[in-house]
Amino acid sequence: MENFILYEEIGKGSKTVVYKGRRKGTINFVAILCTDKCKRPEITNWVRLTHEIKHKNIVTFHEWYETSNHLWLVVELCTGGSLEMVIAQDENLPEDVVREFGIDLITGLHHLHQLGILFCDISPGKILLEGPGTLKFSNFCLAKVEGENLEEFFALVAAEEGGGDSGENVLKKNMKSRVKGSLTYTAPEIVKGTDFSVTSDLWSLGCLLYEMFSGKPPFFSESLSELIEKIFYDDPLPPIPKDPSLPKASSDFINLLDGLLQKDPQKRFTWAGLLQHSFWKDAFTRKDQDSSTEDSNMRNVEYPGFQDSKELLKSPQSGQARGEKSGQQLSHSFRLENPSELQPKSTLGGQLSESMFLLSSRPTPRTSTAVVLSPGENITQNSPQKASPLTKVASGQLSQQDLESQMRELIYTDSDLVVTPILDNPKIMKQPPIKFDPKILHLPAHSVDKLVFLKDQDWNDFLQQVCSQMDSTEKSTGASRAKLNLLCYLCVVASHREVATRLLQSPLFQLLIQHLRIAPNWDIRAKVARVIGLLASHTTELQENTPVIEAITLLTELIRENFRNSKLKQCLLPTLGELIYLVATQEEKKKNPRECWAVPLAAYTVLMRCLREGEERVVNHMAAKIIENVCTTFSAQAQGFITGEIGPVLWYLFKHSTVDSLRITAISALCRITRHSPTAFQNVIEKVGLNSVINSLASAICRVQQYMLTLFSAMLSCGIHLQRLIQEKDFVSTIIRLLDSPSTSIRAKAFLVLLYILIHNHEMLLFSCQARLVMYIERDSRKTTPGKEQQSGNEYLSRCLDLLIRHIVQEMPRILGDILNALANVSGRKHPSTVQAKQLKMCLPLMPVVLHLVTSQVFRPQVVTEEFLFSYGTILNHIKSVDSGETNIDGAIGPMASEEFIKITLSAFEAVIQYPILLKDYCSTVVDYILPPLVSLVQSQNVEWRLFSLRLLSETTSLLVNQDSGDGKKEAKVNSDSSLLALIRDDLLPQYEHILTEPDPVPSYALKLLVAMTEHNPSFTRLVEESKLIPRIFEVILKLLRPP
Secondary structure: OOOEEEEEEEEEOOOEEEEEEEEOOOOOEEEEEEEEHHHHHHHHHHHHHHOOOOEOOEOOEEEEEEEOOEEEEEEEOOOOOEHHHHHHHHOOOOHHHHHHHHHHHHHHHHHHHHOOEEOOOOOHHHEEEOOOOOEEEOOOOOOEEOOOOHHHHHHHHHHHHHOOOOOHHHHHHHHHOOOOOOHHHOOHHHHOOOOOOHHHHHHHHHHHHHHHHHOOOOOOOOOHHHHHHHHHHOOOOOOOOOOOOOOOOOHHHHHHHHHHOOOOOOOOOOHHHHHOOHHHOOOOHHHHHHOOOOOOOOOOOOOHHHHHHHHHHHOOOOOOOOOOOOOOOOOOOOOOOOHHHOOOEOOOOOOEOHHHHOOOEEEOOOOOOOOOOEOOEOOOOOOEEEOOEOOOOOOOOOOHHHHHHHHHHHHOOHHHHOOOOOOOOOOOOOOOOOOOOHHHOOOOOOOHHHHHOOOHHHHHHHHHHHHHHHOOOOOOHHHHHHHHHHHHHHHHHOOOHHHHHHHHOOHHHHHHHHHHHHOOOHHHHHHHHHHHHHHHHHOOOOOOOOOHHHHHHHHHHHHHHOOOOHHHHHHHHHHHHHHHHHHHHHHHHHOOOOHHHOOOHHHHHHHHHHHOOOOOHHHHHHHHHHHHHHOOOOOHHHHOOOOOOHHHHHHHHHHHOOOHHHHHHHHHHHHHHHHHOOHHHHHHHHHHOHHHHHHHHHHOOHHHHHHHHHHHHHHHHOOOOHHHHHHOHHHHHHHHHHHHOOOHHHHHHHHHHHHHHHHHOOOHHHHHHHOOHHHHHHHHHOOOOOOHHHHHHHHHHHHHHHHHHHHHHHHHHHHHHHHHHHHHHHOOOOOOOHHHHHHHHHHHHHHHHHHHHHOOOOOHHHHOOHHHHHHHHHHHHHHHHHHHOOOOOHHHHOHHHHHHHHHHHHHHHHHHOOOHHHHHHHHHHHHHHHHHHHHHHOOOOOHHHHHHHHHHHHHHHHHHHOOOOOOOOHHHHHHHHHHHHHHHHHHHHHHHHHHOOOOOOHHHHHHHHHHHHHHHOHHHHHHHHHOOOHHHHHHHHHHHHOOO
16 A cells, blocks of 8 residues: 655644645655545545646646545645735735736636636635645535536435435535535625526636735625625725735726626626736737637637537547646546446445554644635644555655655755845945935936836936936036936836836946946946946846846956955945846846857956955955855856866855855855856865865854755765765764754755765665664654744655655665575585675674664554565574574674674564564464574573573464454464464474473463463363473462462
8 A cells, every 4th residue: 555644734624634745655745635524525526527637727636535434635735825825914916916826817717617617616715826836726625517506416425425315305405505605706696596607707706816906805794695785786996905005906907807897797708808808918818829729719708618628528538638738538527427436545345444544643833725625614723743654555666766866856955045135235245225315316206116107208208317317428526426316316216126127128228337437436436336236136137139248348347457456346246246147047047048148258267366365355255145146047157157276265265254154155155066066065175175074064053064965965966975975984973963953954954965875885874873863763754843934944854854764664675685695695504704704794783773673663664564574584594593503603703793683683573573563464474484483492502592582482472363353364364373373382382391490581471472372272272281281380370479
């Protein structure tokens, strides 16, 4: 059976709990809904409508299960919460965001309508956000196929569950209240009793767009009757954002809402009017053209796509999945006349056992993602985090190639690649606030908001005035002061993205470059450089004809010509950096190099000079920050910094700076350089020595440790210094000590580095276990980290930890196999060869790893398999041979090591039998392969092994005879019992006379075994009587009862 691990509760209602889970054996996270069976009609409806849909704006259904008390629904996990939560947190959204979200909503709803599905209950709580911000329709409990009666379907499902048609009319009556959604978003005609339609869904969409912008729905009242009256008779007021500083709704948006919120459905927008509306800025034009073959008449009022969907529903075609393209043929009909056609998964011959879904409680507060299954069921925030297997189908082994591929994806996280400004960065240099005097500006001092909404003609007039003042040749003090004042004004407005983009693409940018070159006053030059830097920092788009390389070249020349002037460098370097970073990001976005954006080599040379020893701290910091930002991108500009000296130079800055912010920037820049070229960090290690780097890792602050662990992961993934690092115990010890860090990211990255080491050096697993690695794994497997930001770090930790656990689990058969090979090669030999002795010394000391894993609650259920028990039994047979003197390993590994190996092997099985559930399915294997050598060891000359073996034999026998046999396993149980009886009768019972005369506590364990066997098997009592042991047994009992 495949397992699901449940990490935390992310939503809760009166009948439903939603968990974040993961399919065991993968790093695929899912949402798992656990709901009472009374919700079967709603859940069945959700499944039958979505089980074949694959669309970017619809939550994907994976599978569902039924246990004795619950239904379990496994669907796509959306980590961004619900739209309802976003609106509640932000209160209202800007119009651009409403447009972006609206496009997602329309794309998803349009796809559903093409398939003939009506959502029927569109509300913010049923719209979920994926991590990148994509909106997805979820919770199809009240959705239906156009024209069908949902009440009848619900009644049909409920009747099927009840086992007959009795009470069907009562069921239908009860269903009326269950198919009603949220009245706040319901169209007037639906409130009046008309059936749901395409246009009623579009009304709900209009309500949603209105609420996103204004923070409240168009019609709202605490009173139900008042709300209905408003829906029937009131016209919605123009939407006004709660934040008065935000712009008002545009005329296009108001017109769109007016078309969607028409009370007469005949006058309401159809898909034709909605998709062509100017508010969307032609967002759907390309999509319409792409799908014209399948949906050529999309703009017709009657929308033939719906008719096509109905035809498909009547004539389902096999072999083609629904939902990948509009108008594609469906493989199954939505209309289920017999609900038994669609059933949740269960075990053969019955339902899954509820025990398979037991959850171990671990409190973790988490914001709810609000998945509502019915109008009366509100999801509320709750705390318990859970972790337990939901069993289904066995997962396969992960190949080393796949494992390392997944590990490479985890080396760099978003927190490793955060970009902060180069210009006006307070951690580099604090700048005084910029102020301007509107009285001497000589042009209208428009605010940013005013500039954004200027019409083209007004914008051109404004720009003309700015350029005219900038181009003024007057050289008086007043003229210079007026020009500086204008530049201060431009600094203020350049901090807005849209304004910065328009100014950068205007003739003003060329004029600024000219002033940077020829202005006689360095105050003006410095301010011009600042304006250029702010434009580069805030612009969103760079056109190829913008003379940005000219600006970079000029700044490079100015810095080179005035290199000894530190103050001047501090003015010009940030602007140079922002321009290079702008070019790098734009080139990365366009995905291929542009010749017009080739940064001159002189710029890289100047920046490298600024990194060197002897420069002022601020200049060093600016140069390192430029490298850090540019090397975040995959671009030709980043490649320009990759030289043989860059790694050691940045390391020198890191080691010799006394300012933490500069140290962090330097090591972060090295980390990002290594992302492009791991040899950069290799050069550091070769120059300063591995021990120095390890010491720096151990003593550094958290942020630095995070970057250094990333550096080691990147280097190990490429095989650089691999053999040296994986053999270095000091390095491994340092990494394991970092598992005590309070930072989730550091612990996750430490686990990742350890995984690289263990993949390439199997023997290091023993050293890691002795250094308490298993304890750290167990702690973080159930770790709770409050707070939303830390939850995402917890997810990263979980992914790294999961890969490490999977690798260690896969190592167990290899470890046992190596031990078995070493023992098999010397089996029956009194004097092992040198090669065989070396093999024994290398393999047998790994047996403690097995003990560490079987005593761990994380590893034990995964490593104790039938293969493990068979291998263990074979090892016991070799131990029997060693104990009897047939095989001699003392000469190869020494008597103490030999005894330690035997003790640990027996202790491992002792740990396993503490958990009888693990042996339930493997009784025959235990009886056939493990108990025979244990019986033989009861005759050992070594008193310790004799006692240990008898105790294990006694406890194991008690477990086996009292083990309940499941359905279909009775025959196996009978065979197992017969083998057990024969083993004890033939091999153990003849020795009992001697065993009962042994010193305590040997007779006690012998009696325990007899009691278990006689209670379970009456025929065994006769065997005891025939063996004439009764008098001896009573003697032992009386001796035990006699007071000391």
